Amino acid sequence: MTVLRSILAACALAAVLAGCGPRPVDDGRTEVRWMVPVRWDRPFIEDFVRRFEADHPDIRVKVLWVPATQYQTKFKTLAAAGQAPDLVECGDVWIAYMLSFMYDVTELVERDRAEIGLDDFFPEVLSACQHEGRYYFLAAGMNVSLLYYNKSLFDRAGVAYPTDQWTWDDYIAAGNKIMELPDAGRGGVWGGDVETGWWGEWLIFVRQAGGTIFNEDLTRCVLDSPEAIAGLAMYHDRIFKHGFAPAPGYGPDNQFASGKIGMWYGGHTEKWKTYNAIPGLDWDVQVLPIGPNGREGGEIAIRAYGITRTSRNPEAAWTLMKYMVAPEHIRENVQRGGLSVRRSVAEEFLRRTDGQTRPHNMAAVYQQIRYALPLPRSTDYIELSLNIIQPEIDRMIRGDLTPEQAAANATRAANRFLDVVGSRRHLGDAKP
Amino acid sequence: MKLHRERLREGIWFFLMAGPALLGFLFLVLGPMLYSFYLSFTSYNVVDPPRWVGAENYLYLIQDDPAFWPSVKVTLIYAGVQIPLSLMIALGIALLLNNQVKALGAFRTIFYLPSLLPATASVVIWIWIFHPNYGLLNELLSKFGIAGPAWLNSTTWALPALIIMTLWSFGGAMIVFLAGLQGVPRGLYEAASIDGANAWHRFRHVTIPILSPVIFFNLVMGVIGAMKVFDQAYVFGAAMDKVPGGPARATLFYVLHLFQTAFNYFHMGLASAMAWMLFAVIALLTWLNFRLGRKWVHH
Numbered sequence: 001m002t003v004l005r006s007i008l009a010a011c012a013l014a015a016v017l018a019g020c021g022p023r024p025v026d027d028g029r030t031e032v033r034w035m036v037p038v039r040w041d042r043p044f045i046e047d048f049v050r051r052f053e054a055d056h057p058d059i060r061v062k063v064l065w066v067p068a069t070q071y072q073t074k075f076k077t078l079a080a081a082g083q084a085p086d087l088v089e090c091g092d093v094w095i096a097y098m099l100s101f102m103y104d105v106t107e108l109v110e111r112d113r114a115e116i117g118l119d120d121f122f123p124e125v126l127s128a129c130q131h132e133g134r135y136y137f138l139a140a141g142m143n144v145s146l147l148y149y150n151k152s153l154f155d156r157a158g159v160a161y162p163t164d165q166w167t168w169d170d171y172i173a174a175g176n177k178i179m180e181l182p183d184a185g186r187g188g189v190w191g192g193d194v195e196t197g198w199w200g201e202w203l204i205f206v207r208q209a210g211g212t213i214f215n216e217d218l219t220r221c222v223l224d225s226p227e228a229i230a231g232l233a234m235y236h237d238r239i240f241k242h243g244f245a246p247a248p249g250y251g252p253d254n255q256f257a258s259g260k261i262g263m264w265y266g267g268h269t270e271k272w273k274t275y276n277a278i279p280g281l282d283w284d285v286q287v288l289p290i291g292p293n294g295r296e297g298g299e300i301a302i303r304a305y306g307i308t309r310t311s312r313n314p315e316a317a318w319t320l321m322k323y324m325v326a327p328e329h330i331r332e333n334v335q336r337g338g339l340s341v342r343r344s345v346a347e348e349f350l351r352r353t354d355g356q357t358r359p360h361n362m363a364a365v366y367q368q369i370r371y372a373l374p375l376p377r378s379t380d381y382i383e384l385s386l387n388i389i390q391p392e393i394d395r396m397i398r399g400d401l402t403p404e405q406a407a408a409n410a411t412r413a414a415n416r417f418l419d420v421v422g423s424r425r426h427l428g429d430a431k432p
Numbered sequence: 433m434k435l436h437r438e439r440l441r442e443g444i445w446f447f448l449m450a451g452p453a454l455l456g457f458l459f460l461v462l463g464p465m466l467y468s469f470y471l472s473f474t475s476y477n478v479v480d481p482p483r484w485v486g487a488e489n490y491l492y493l494i495q496d497d498p499a500f501w502p503s504v505k506v507t508l509i510y511a512g513v514q515i516p517l518s519l520m521i522a523l524g525i526a527l528l529l530n531n532q533v534k535a536l537g538a539f540r541t542i543f544y545l546p547s548l549l550p551a552t553a554s555v556v557i558w559i560w561i562f563h564p565n566y567g568l569l570n571e572l573l574s575k576f577g578i579a580g581p582a583w584l585n586s587t588t589w590a591l592p593a594l595i596i597m598t599l600w601s602f603g604g605a606m607i608v609f610l611a612g613l614q615g616v617p618r619g620l621y622e623a624a625s626i627d628g629a630n631a632w633h634r635f636r637h638v639t640i641p642i643l644s645p646v647i648f649f650n651l652v653m654g655v656i657g658a659m660k661v662f663d664q665a666y667v668f669g670a671a672m673d674k675v676p677g678g679p680a681r682a683t684l685f686y687v688l689h690l691f692q693t694a695f696n697y698f699h700m701g702l703a704s705a706m707a708w709m710l711f712a713v714i715a716l717l718t719w720l721n722f723r724l725g726r727k728w729v730h731h
Binding site for chain 1: 475499564582678680696
């Protein structure tokens with residue numbers, strides 16, 4: 001029995017020790033739990049938090065670092081466990097997914113309208129932060145689809161730089177002209193490149209051709225419309241008809257950053273830092289060429305912040321949110337190579353153009369915003385795009401399917417998914 | 433009375449010693465398994481309560497899910513090609529390493545080393561080997577006038593490339609074969625030689641029968657492993673095409689599809705149905721292996 005008693009005593013001790021974990025420090029400050037994806041800007045975030053806490057001694061910010069690729073999974077599991085953070089980051093593609101977890105900040109926005117300087121934000125950005133006229137997020141950064149081009153390759157090929165009047169035909173002609181260079185082709189330079197694995201590029205072509213993925217109420221996939229197929233054909237023909245873009249895998253590593261790609265359709269402003277760090281990469285941007293359906297079709301994507309509806313300290317979280325979108329912090333973001341969501345900061349930097357900082361044509365960036373479209377606000381969008389539609393598109397650009405076949409396959413599978421599994425809770429149905 | 437007390441004491445000790453493991457099994461294995469069986473008949477997204485949908489998940493997977501059958505096909509092709517090849521390579525290398533040669537220990541270590549590499553590191557190395565423009569493999573093929581494909585970016589060649597890559601890690605099976613080979617009595621080889629058996633006859637009629645339980649073990653483990661391939665495929669697809677399982681589902685293994693269904697898109701009901709189907713298939717294949725093993729395994 002002595003042995004038995006010893007074992008029971010050991011178990012009791014283990015149970016007591018298990019309860020001796022670190023306790024939260026109670027220093028009288030209100031805690032805001034902010035979930036942040038780990039990225040290159042981590043040192044800036046840490047510095048930002050230090051400055052915020054110095055300016056707001058009554059608030060303590062607890063940053064929950066999460067691998068960027070696991071952000072949504074972590075957020076959803078925390079929310080399911082009743083442990084959602086107070087403040088979260090949200091790209092516009094995730095808005096539909098996150099909306100039911102978010103706090104309606106409209107009253108706070110209206111109350112502090114002057115302090116925030118709400119009218120200073122680009123209207124397109126504000127629109128992306130709302131649902132049915134109610135605010136759930138405030139944006140601190142954004143990306144806009146543009147035409148990136150390599151000036152050195154244009155000069156070598158004797159092609160005039162893109163203008164804001166360019167059409168798809170001009171884009172194709174420039175691509176073909178670059179392919180006349182002696183080092184063009186596999187292992188060498190290309191007129192353009194093809195973005196694979198996600199919607200980043202093909203959706204622009206579909207929209208510029210007048211097509212779309214979903215019908216208006218987001219309940220059916222309509223990628224098999226003639227307009228959408230025309231857009232997919234443009235995406236496809238650059239490889240198989242015009243021949244100025246490499247088939248997947250045969251292009252240079254690092255794509256546009258390699259200096260071997262003449263034009264990059266869509267691109268991402270996050271890459272600017274990389275491009276500017278490459279010696280000799282002489283690049284600039286222009287608004288997207290005009291498609292058969294006009295200028296509209298590029299994507300506008302925002303990086304926004306919102307308060308969760310289970311937040312225990314929404315006022316403190318709101319204070320942190322306002323601090324993030326204050327002009328001085330938006331300015332810092334632009335200095336690090338981001339885009340301004342505020343008109344005043346954008347104009348300030350446009351005036352400051354020194355002829356050295358790339359892209360030189362910053363005016364095109366803010367011009368493009370007017371023609372940019374947000375992504376469909378459907379809770380099924382990401383799964384449908386990446387898991388159901390994308391494999392058919394990937395087969396298409398590997399020559400296994402025609403654009404018509406890819407569109408038909410993708411539409412059939414997507415609609416079956418919507419019928420059976422899709423939550424069919426598009427933004428209009430979500431009940432925050 | 434004394435016997436009864438002893439049995440009681442034995443029972444107490446049994447539960448005391450086995451208790452933690454039993455509790456762990458009940459609450460951390462059997463409980464979640466049964467719950468996932470229930471979930472497989474529901475629509476459940478983690479946040480909202482499960483909603484009963486009957487057999488709809490199973491029907492959707494079999495009839496409508498565009499990724500289900502491709503993922504089954506990829507897994508079966510992989511199992512059908514990779515298992516025999518890896519067993520043959522592992523056995524061949526084990527036979528070589530069973531000879532008494534100089535620096536035997538060093539050779540055994542060298543051949544076993546790739547098995548110790550984490551899948552991620554291994555994939556990164558192989559991505560460079562398979563690079564279409566600068567890769568070692570296409571460079572080698574070009575010496576014979578063959579224009580190599582864009583291996584990892586090709587819907588045709590991505591799976592063969594992944595199979596070639598996984599063959600590299602034959603070390604685990606090789607060690608088991610080597611242990612088995614060292615248990616083959618020398619006397620049997622000598623007797624066979626006296627009877628006029630050449631090297632092939634000795635291998636076919638002495639080594640293989642005596643090694644058959646080891647081959648069987650490696651086969652069963654290989655089949656179970658092939659049904660559960662995940663990490664190499666995850667890194668492979670993500671590195672090449674941004675979407676694990678790509679390009680165009682060419683490397684979408686069953687478990688990878690299950691993972692994406694559960695943890696990317698939170699269709700826990702669907703994912704549970706997939707898990708139970710996989711469980712049934714693995715159980716069936718293992719049972720089949722044991723049934724067929726009776727015909728060729730010499731215990």
